[in-house]
Amino acid sequence: MLVDEIWDFKSINMGRELEISGEFIYESAKKTMSITGLNNQYEINIILYTGAVGIERLQKIYLCLVQQNPNDKYSVPKCLMGHNHLELEKEIEKYTIDKIPKNGKGLLGIFAEYYNNYRYANYIPKINGGDLRLLFISFLKKQNGKFNFDEPCSLSQFEVFKRFYINELGKIAGYFYGLIEHKARDINTYTYEIESSSNAARVFWSTRGRSLYEQMLIEQNAIKELLLYIYKNQRDSGVFRLLNHMESLEMDDMLINDYLADLFEEKVNDWLIDHVDDMYEEIGDIQKIKERKKLLSLFGDRSVCFDFEDLEDGENES
Incomplete structure (x- = not known):
């Protein structure tokens, strides 16, 4: 060489x-x-x-x-x-x-x-x-x-x-x-x-x-802080507008913490997958399910640019 x-x-x-x-x-x-x-x-x-x-x-x-x-x-x-x-x-x-x-x-x-x-x-x-x-x-x-x-x-x-x-x-x-x-x-x-x-x-x-363990923990805490922010804020801009517009599926409150535990570990709970699948079957209307999935696909899609114009106008008025 x-x-x-x-x-x-x-x-x-x-x-x-x-x-x-x-x-x-x-x-x-x-x-x-x-x-x-x-x-x-x-x-x-x-x-x-x-x-x-x-x-x-x-x-x-x-x-x-x-x-x-x-x-x-x-x-x-x-x-x-x-x-x-x-x-x-x-x-x-x-x-x-x-x-x-x-x-x-x-x-x-x-x-x-x-x-x-x-x-x-x-x-x-x-x-x-x-x-x-x-x-x-x-x-x-x-x-x-x-x-x-x-x-x-x-x-x-x-x-x-x-x-x-x-x-x-x-x-x-x-x-x-x-x-x-x-x-x-x-x-x-x-x-x-x-x-x-x-x-x-x-x-x-x-x-x-x-430490590397502390690094793993801080990453989990970052996700928890994000979820807490989303849960506590009822804003009407950006992705919040889409979240507010959509109706949520019914969930068992007793299982939410198990679902979150898997989410923080970058897994998806099997019970949650089965539940969502069953709820889609209950909806029954193929077109409604298709529209719902299309809206869900916007969450976390980096190519989607949500409109922040209304928020900026509100800030200027104040």
Whole structure:
């Protein structure tokens, strides 16, 4: 590779990889926020898969930055071709005196074990991946003995576990990002620059002032504040005009908080879906349903520009 090609690779290609890794790490934290237990294997798979892939990409980005010529297969370390987080960490330690955060190597070990032995366990006859829960719990128990998963956890107790995992994930993500940023500045590349509105920015930048778990909470609180504002204000401008114009469907007040809980976790409650479907059937009139869906499609459509003229006129008169 020519000098310019190496610079492009380290600056542009690795910069794209950085944003991809941030998306994976964010998804791992987001999924953890939404679970209420450790009984669903598919949920643990998503948490560990996205976490493992995101962190591995960070490790490999750094190693690509420190290589003189990343395209020289004779000088590139073998661990770059594999998927072992601990081996990657050993290689990284050759180039830095910085220390990985406490519990970091334990989490790297779980990621490596998952990625190489559990990722496709369901495809192997006589193995159903049932030990995956035990793998995850072993990390949690080893690093923080106060978690007792032998007994059913209340939802409030489970929040302590979620905070622990998400924060440990955020710490090692921030650690590797710091190594990448320092090296990129040293070799004069722009690898560390990412889209400010991306999830990667929330993982790598926002967490410099708060923990990753706090970042997840503030995002949920932002949605709650928005819903509260919409509920409390009976304005007649912009999207409020459309909200005031439409009749709402009947809902069971006792279920609203469950519906909201799923909404904050970026899910849609199954009971809510079934209820709305049943209510549409009760309406019966195909044309009315079609018109209602057309109006609903305007909510959250960025291409729709609501008329604020009346509001501006009212403000000028006052």
